[in-house]
Amino acid sequence: MPGGEITPDKLIVIGEVAKDFGLYTKITGGQRIDLFGARVEQLPLIWKRLVDAGMESGQAYGKSLRTVKSCVGSTWCRFGVQDSVGMAIALELRYRGLRAPHKLKLGVSGCARECAEARGKDVGVIATDKGWNLYVGGNGGFTPRHAQLLAEDLDDDTLVQTIDRFFMYYIRTADRLQRTAVWMEELEGGLKHLQEVLIADSLGIGADLDAAMARHVDSYSDEWADVLGDPVKLARFSSFVNATDYPDPDLLYVAERGQKRPATPEEKQAVLIAGPALQVRP
Template sequence: MESGQAYGKSLRTVKSCVGSTWCRFGVLDSVSMAINLELRYRGLRSPHKLKMGVSGCARECAEARGKDVGVIATSEGWNLYVGGNGGANPAHAQLLAGGLDDETLVKYIDRYFMYYIRTADRLQRTARWQEELDGGLEHVRQVVVEDSLGIADELEAAMAKHVGSYEDEWAATLKDPERLRRFRSFVNAPSRKMRPSSSSRNAARSVRPPTKRRAPS
């Protein structure tokens, strides 16, 4: 994952277990799903950090239910959990929909994230947002799964726009000398731009009011 996304109010690295490719208990390929989700939602600006996890079976080695969006494989398809977090005030993510195919899973996550981004307060994680929403999880389910507000297309279009316009801002900055000039490698690294020339330092001295010398006591 690109630099800068380890600390932004945006998607963090998506955690996955080893899934059906490497684990005898695995029901679905959690690694590929985690990579796809990370590539889709990377750089998505949001009211707070966004964490995701994908587990290949109900043993839950990726701790997906401790994330804002958790995905767990079952023999019927993917189960989608929402509104989890760790930290000082932990919350288990709740089941939003079960037995989903890949396409429906991504569609519901698109809608969920965009609805959260549009309605949550600044610095409000998904768990607290769901608690404070009128109707709580049931309301979220109606909006995301049943399209009760008639905004599903709009939410999906907003996410499609994000996915289509994503760029790694740090890589773009490295290629742009103008933007790069705003950064220094060390706080005390010499910078000709920051340091006034000797003539301007002399000019500043000449306008500085004289200071009185205190008599030695």
């Protein structure tokens, strides 16, 4: 769901899949939809339904691009000065699947009111009346940090090129599991060094970084859709190698607020002793 934008038809498909497979459903903090409680052998069936409806299962896990959060932007908001949704979608489609030392989050706000909380992201983009301001090195988590201003009033192409270089420079030089904020802290020269390398090309590596990102963009494919077409990978999505359609019998759920949730160890014990006195769901 790039940019958190979704058509009613796609939303209906998601709802139908959630109902058919009995999945716990929640809107995430990253403008996506969580569907929890699927068994491993159900995943390919679920992916197929979503892929056939023109969606991807999501890049929501892994040390790679997570979400690009956006506000509604100039299209629907009286304060918006740029199309933040359009830019967020373009950035998500460009960087989806990009493997990195740690997870990567982006935000795009359509004006300085900052509804997308872009400065709390690794890369934050905030619209100005002349273009885009680019902030880098923000995060939430244990030690929240605001992203710092790297460049001002960029046009679309320069914005994308600068983010390309920022990500590739980070990916090539950061330690494993080091997020962008800590990497920047430990980088000699800090923000000023980044401006020299990424914008003034002081190390002469700009074209190399650009080419590396171009290779990523050109080679992207939806890994969940790929599994559906690969019998060897598909075989890994079975419950048991010698009982492929027999679901894990230890999974137990109880009802809460009209949906299912995993039973606690105490609830599992109670069901074992007294039988299903709790409302147990399949």
